Amino acid sequence: MDKLIKVKRLGLGVGETHERTATFDLPSFDLYGRHHEVTNAETRVRVTQLTEGLFLDFEVVCKVSTTCDRTLEPLELALGFGESEFLVGPNDPELYVEDWELNVSRYAMEALPSEVPMQVFCPGTQPVKPESEGDGIDPRWRGLGNLFASGF
Numbered sequence: 796m797d798k799l800i801k802v803k804r805l806g807l808g809v810g811e812t813h814e815r816t817a818t819f820d821l822p823s824f825d826l827y828g829r830h831h832e833v834t835n836a837e838t839r840v841r842v843t844q845l846t847e848g849l850f851l852d853f854e855v856v857c858k859v860s861t862t863c864d865r866t867l868e869p870l871e872l873a874l875g876f877g878e879s880e881f882l883v884g885p886n887d888p889e890l891y892v893e894d895w896e897l898n899v900s901r902y903a904m905e906a907l908p909s910e911v912p913m914q915v916f917c918p919g920t921q922p923v924k925p926e927s928e929g930d931g932i933d934p935r936w937r938g939l940g941n942l943f944a945s946g947f
Contacts, residue, residue, distance in 0.1 A: 800840050802851055803895035807844040814841045819900050821857065826908050832860040834871070838899045848883040855903045863917040870917050874910045
């Protein structure tokens with residue numbers, strides 16, 4: 796179900812601000828070959844009345860359960876993202892604002908996948924790196940070292 800937050804309040808003077816927090820549900824999703832379950836989603840929306848519109852500043856914080864790419868153990872990611880934008884009118888399709896209502900659920904569903912790292916590791920584990928082979932020059936190129944004055 797969509798979580799709608801009214802961003803425009805009647806009677807608010809220029810420069811006055813109102814803030815609202817809310818929790819909402821998001822569906823699970825598959826990304827990068829892993830299943831991601833959103834266990835918690837919260838938002839903080841702060842709106843400032845300006846002479847020719849509203850300044851909208853909001854942040855979404857989600858906790859996502861997934862698995863470690865190295866150990867396949869379950870782990871939880873805390874991801875935060877948001878926007879700070881000036882709204883001139885009652886509708887802004889990029890921010891999912893329609894008739895002065897922010898659809899924070901739809902915004903989060905669209906933005907969340909781009910916030911998930913391509914590789915996720917449990918604390919203390921590191922990705923496997925190839926071992927270094929000395930000076931890093933491929934042995935097939937060593938014969939060309941004497942062709943140039945500087946050498947390799």
